[in-house]
Amino acid sequence: xxxxxxxxxxxxxxxxxxxxxxxxxxxxxxxxxxxxxxxxxxxxxxxxxxxxxxxxxxxxxxxxxxxxxxxxxxxxxxxxxxxxxxxxxxxxxxxxxxxxxxxxxxxxxxxxxxxxxxxxxxxxxxxxxxxxxxxxxxxxxxxxxxxxxxxxxxxxxxxxxxxxxxxxxxxx
Amino acid sequence: xxxxxxxxxxxxxxxxxxxxxxxxxxxxxxxxxxxxxxxxxxxxxxxxxxxxxxxxxxxxxxxxxxxxxxxxxxxxxxxxxxxxxxxxxxxxxxxxxxxxxxxxxxxxxxxxxxxxxxxxxxxxxxxxxxxxxxxxxxxxxxxxxxxxxxxxxxxxxxxxxxxxxx
Amino acid sequence: xxxxxxxxxxxxxxxxxxxxxxxxxxxxxxxxxxxxxxxxxxxxxxxxxxxxxxxxxxxxxxxxxxxxxxxxxxxxxxxxxxxxxxxxxxxxxxxxxxxxxxxxxxxxxxxxxxxxxxxxxxxxxxxxxxxxxxxxxxxxxxxxxxxxxxxxxxxxxxxxxxxxxxxxxxxxxxxxxxxxxxxxxxxxxxxxxxxxxx
Numbered sequence: 001x002x003x004x005x006x007x008x009x010x011x012x013x014x015x016x017x018x019x020x021x022x023x024x025x026x027x028x029x030x031x032x033x034x035x036x037x038x039x040x041x042x043x044x045x046x047x048x049x050x051x052x053x054x055x056x057x058x059x060x061x062x063x064x065x066x067x068x069x070x071x072x073x074x075x076x077x078x079x080x081x082x083x084x085x086x087x088x089x090x091x092x093x094x095x096x097x098x099x100x101x102x103x104x105x106x107x108x109x110x111x112x113x114x115x116x117x118x119x120x121x122x123x124x125x126x127x128x129x130x131x132x133x134x135x136x137x138x139x140x141x142x143x144x145x146x147x148x149x150x151x152x153x154x155x156x157x158x159x160x161x162x163x164x165x166x167x168x169x170x171x172x
Numbered sequence: 173x174x175x176x177x178x179x180x181x182x183x184x185x186x187x188x189x190x191x192x193x194x195x196x197x198x199x200x201x202x203x204x205x206x207x208x209x210x211x212x213x214x215x216x217x218x219x220x221x222x223x224x225x226x227x228x229x230x231x232x233x234x235x236x237x238x239x240x241x242x243x244x245x246x247x248x249x250x251x252x253x254x255x256x257x258x259x260x261x262x263x264x265x266x267x268x269x270x271x272x273x274x275x276x277x278x279x280x281x282x283x284x285x286x287x288x289x290x291x292x293x294x295x296x297x298x299x300x301x302x303x304x305x306x307x308x309x310x311x312x313x314x315x316x317x318x319x320x321x322x323x324x325x326x327x328x329x330x331x332x333x334x335x336x337x338x
Numbered sequence: 339x340x341x342x343x344x345x346x347x348x349x350x351x352x353x354x355x356x357x358x359x360x361x362x363x364x365x366x367x368x369x370x371x372x373x374x375x376x377x378x379x380x381x382x383x384x385x386x387x388x389x390x391x392x393x394x395x396x397x398x399x400x401x402x403x404x405x406x407x408x409x410x411x412x413x414x415x416x417x418x419x420x421x422x423x424x425x426x427x428x429x430x431x432x433x434x435x436x437x438x439x440x441x442x443x444x445x446x447x448x449x450x451x452x453x454x455x456x457x458x459x460x461x462x463x464x465x466x467x468x469x470x471x472x473x474x475x476x477x478x479x480x481x482x483x484x485x486x487x488x489x490x491x492x493x494x495x496x497x498x499x500x501x502x503x504x505x506x507x508x509x510x511x512x513x514x515x516x517x518x519x520x521x522x523x524x525x526x527x528x529x530x531x532x533x534x535x536x
Binding site for chain 3: 175176177178179204205234235236237238239245246247248249251252275277278281282283284286287288290303304305306307309311337338
Binding site: 010035036037067068069071072096101121122124126128130132134163165167 | 364365366367368392393423425426427434435436437438469470471472475477478479481482483485500501502503504506508535536
């Protein structure tokens with residue numbers, strides 16, 4: 001019997017790019033999962049990527065995170081922002097050839113309700129200070145998620161080799 | 173031997189009216205692990221429990237959890253509980269859905285049953301992210317799972333889906 | 339004979355109508371191998387891991403012969419050089435701790451999760467889910483991310499935690515070796531399952 005998890009689309013970058021968009025997401029699944037291995041050209045170890053849906057960049061995104069930085073645990077939140085953020089993204093100061101590992105779960109993406117989002121990710125590097133983080137997100141939109149855009153802050157770009165996989169989860 | 177396709181949806185429910193209990197009955201023994209994804213709201217705030225085989229006595233449930241509430245990283249535990257493994261430790265909203273992803277290991281095995289739960293409850297200036305390990309101190313195979321609002325209800329529109337993993 | 343139709347994602351297996359329809363399997367998750375121990379065992383190795391997936395997932399249910407809970411160490415491709423780095427965030431039921439391996443240049447192995455020990459009794463095992471993205475890449479280092487836990491109804495130290503391990507090498511992962519720390523063994527009944535995701 002076919003698995004409930006099915007690969008919808010993938011993108012492995014051959015060159016740097018500012019953003020990656022999954023568009024025309026079919027509405028035939030129950031949940032969506034993104035699995036990412038990403039790095040950008042910002043001169044930091046621990047950066048953040050941004051997620052928006054349906055081209056919406058209004059103040060409909062919020063989140064609460066729990067983080068370990070290699071020596072201390074902390075929690076913070078952000079409300080009414082223009083993208084879902086504080087999602088681990090390895091920067092160019094991290095150990096060479098090292099990309100962050102992230103999974104983003106978007107349940108009930110076609111339901112006429114606001115969208116909770118669950119994220120678990122890690123930036124790793126050969127140093128004491130890193131970022132391992134879980135993030136409870138919220139997208140205040142009752143629309144079906146038909147596109148997802150992952151982007152960088154400012155003018156930074158995802159580097160070649162960054163990979164993006166979108167899965168659909170069927171409920172029957 | 174060729175790789176085996178896995179991860180199959182067993183049952184799903186979407187509430188047409190508020191109810192205190194969502195139940196998965198007659199769970200087949202075909203799989204090795206189970207996963208439940210529940211996305212829901214509640215008008216009556218917190219206290220939800222994961223109960224197995226209808227067992228609600230004997231203090232057989234316990235959990236350890238870690239959570240971030242937007243200002244602090246905290247950990248606590250619950251021991252010898254009767255009603256079930258506590259999840260959605262944070263306060264649910266009547267209008268903003270939260271999600272818990274529950275992984276139950278070796279549900280048909282001869283050991284006590286352990287699960288991992290990842291909960292996301294952000295409500296735009298409140299809420300939390302929580303990670304839970306729960307235990308049902310029973311060697312019985314799991315045949316029924318109930319998601320219980322302890323003195324509260326799941327609202328209309330709440331969905332829960334049960335998956336089996338080979 | 340030409341394919342009659344693939345609009346419904348079916349085609350005849352031998353291109354002859356009347357035969358059972360061929361329904362493509364779009365499954366993204368595949369069980370590569372599961373090992374359930376029948377005796378106490380020092381190490382578990384998944385070898386000849388196919389390169390055909392985009393990521394791997396390990397699901398572990400394990401106990402150890404150690405008196406207290408034990409780390410589960412992981413090695414890639416039998417590499418025992420100083421190329422691993424560990425970081426973690428965990429709750430004990432009272433406090434939350436963030437820590438990491440301090441050695442510059444990494445360590446020779448890294449602990450990706452935990453097994454229960456004798457102080458949890460004989461019926462309780464620890465559990466963990468470990469993800470490795472782009473494991474078959476020949477240009478990326480390998481980052482392993484885990485969610486793990488031990489609960490024993492406060493019999494002894496409990497953990498709910500998140501770990502990340504860096505394998506600072508770019509070779510594709512063809513084998514993974516798991517061992518129980520402090521020269522202990524995994525208990526009979528422990529289960530280790532390796533999945534591939536497309």
